[in-house]
Amino acid sequence: MPLIIPFAGLRPGAEHAAEVAAPPYDVMSASEARAMVQGRPASFLHISRAEVDLPEGTDPYAEAVYAKARENLERLRAEGILRQDPSPRYYVYRLSLGEHRQTGLVAAASVEAYRAGRIRRHELTRPAKEQDRVRQISALNAQTGPVFLAYRAAAAIDKRLQAVSERPPALDISAPDGIRHQLWSIDDGDEIAAFGQAVEALERLYIADGHHRAAAAARVAETRRNADAGGPSGERTRNGDRIHSEDSDHFLAVLFAHDQLRILPYNRVVRDLNGLTPQDFLERVAEAYRVEPSTQPVAPTARGEVGLYLAGRWSRLSLAPERIPANDPIGRLDVSLLHEQLIAPLLDIHDPRRDERIDFVGGSRGLAGLSTRVDSGEMAAAFSLPATRMDDLLAVADADALMPPKSTWFEPKLADGLVSHLFD
Structure with a gap:
């Protein structure tokens, strides 16, 4: 056919x-x-x-x-x-x-x-x-x-x-x-x-x-x-x-x-910190990421970088290079890195397709679409991500593999x- x-x-x-x-x-x-x-x-x-x-x-x-x-x-x-x-x-x-x-x-x-x-x-x-x-x-x-x-x-x-x-x-x-x-x-x-x-x-x-x-x-x-x-x-x-x-x-x-x-970023918001206080959460994040406070909203572009909005403040998170797999088309995706290094181990969210504690915000909403949901009390924290690259999408599909849910926002x-x- x-x-x-x-x-x-x-x-x-x-x-x-x-x-x-x-x-x-x-x-x-x-x-x-x-x-x-x-x-x-x-x-x-x-x-x-x-x-x-x-x-x-x-x-x-x-x-x-x-x-x-x-x-x-x-x-x-x-x-x-x-x-x-x-x-x-x-x-x-x-x-x-x-x-x-x-x-x-x-x-x-x-x-x-x-x-x-x-x-x-x-x-x-x-x-x-x-x-x-x-x-x-x-x-x-x-x-x-x-x-x-x-x-x-x-x-x-x-x-x-x-x-x-x-x-x-x-x-x-x-x-x-x-x-x-x-x-x-x-x-x-x-x-x-x-x-x-x-x-x-x-x-x-x-x-x-x-x-x-x-x-x-x-x-x-x-x-x-x-x-x-x-x-x-x-x-x-x-x-x-x-x-x-x-x-x-x-x-x-x-x-x-x-x-x-x-492609624009597809960002994440979470409803709670899995029993951690904001300070405890930041300390746990720092075990894998370099944490730098930011006076401006963070729109990351480099692989392994994440913006975190928590308790009214932005931080830039940078993952150590040795934690980024070079030849794994799925593991090197920024959405995968965030999930494997932070969301799953710290927040105990393992199935983002079904877990109601996580939600996804398309890049057209801008960074204000993240901070507004946290400031309202609806969500506890927000994560801004770099946009997935088109070459990465093709590489994953050619390998007959699957990206994490909500990896791409086309605009x-x-x-x-x-x-x-x-x-x-």
Whole structure:
């Protein structure tokens, strides 16, 4: 099966795109999502975060949320705000933020290639979040959030993307966060074939962001393949869900060249100090790190450096070089070093995927996003990290290994709602 195929996307017309486009579902709190949809009945958050249309305090994993998401999707289609293209195609998607620009290809990526390791992951998923995406895809009979894929830069693809992006775009909007989103539609048969051949020549693709979406898509595909449907592909089961089809064997994705991507730090906050006082904790930290008080927030860039915000003060932590493994692609990651040298031994947090005592703060929140949560009393301490390097991500994935959870924060983020992948 080829790595990617074209598909007939569901998308807003140019007149509705700015109103529909929304940040990814998982980069905001419930209260932030509710604020974002005020006065915006066509916002895609009504689908990706449908709890905004239910009473405050509604469990975001409640069955009513998924039912409301499906209702809202059907409403936007009935109103003509979202319309499906008449034929399968690829799309070119450009993100611009300040001086940064990246241009990628929107396609339906192969679940089979994901299972076989030709589409490589680098992180495990959190069970609750993966199950949430399974239920969302199943309820909508669609994938509405793209998986962010990277490929090692290839001239055959990049030149074609550049050529398409010199034409007038179908969509061109600037979001409130300053990100410009542009979209082009590729419906010419020869051009579609040329893009498919260029991507198929790649050895592999890499998941940059969207591990939960990819894993959920694979589970949905397997469930539909194994369902006792009692009829040919595409018919409906007695409960109304579509059974296996080629659509469900693929997932919505955007492919970018690795050298265009921008990674920000993915920082950590912890709820308690595992029974230690701040002074005792600092003394224990000093057994592995050189601790230097700082009058300014610490944004480390060197491997082995960490910023610590504790009891209203910043410190710069520097790990002794002999503690940094030189030839271990996972062990040398800054997120790994922090976990193995400090978080696990001192705080007794061994499974950050499941332990509720640790949380993760994307780099777009800035260092104030760390200190605010500590100063409020919600958290006991915060750690700022250097950004993971793209070369490190590729090395881990090529080794068929896994990074610790929440190792990378890619910025700018893809918008939800500009193109969705339907199963019908």
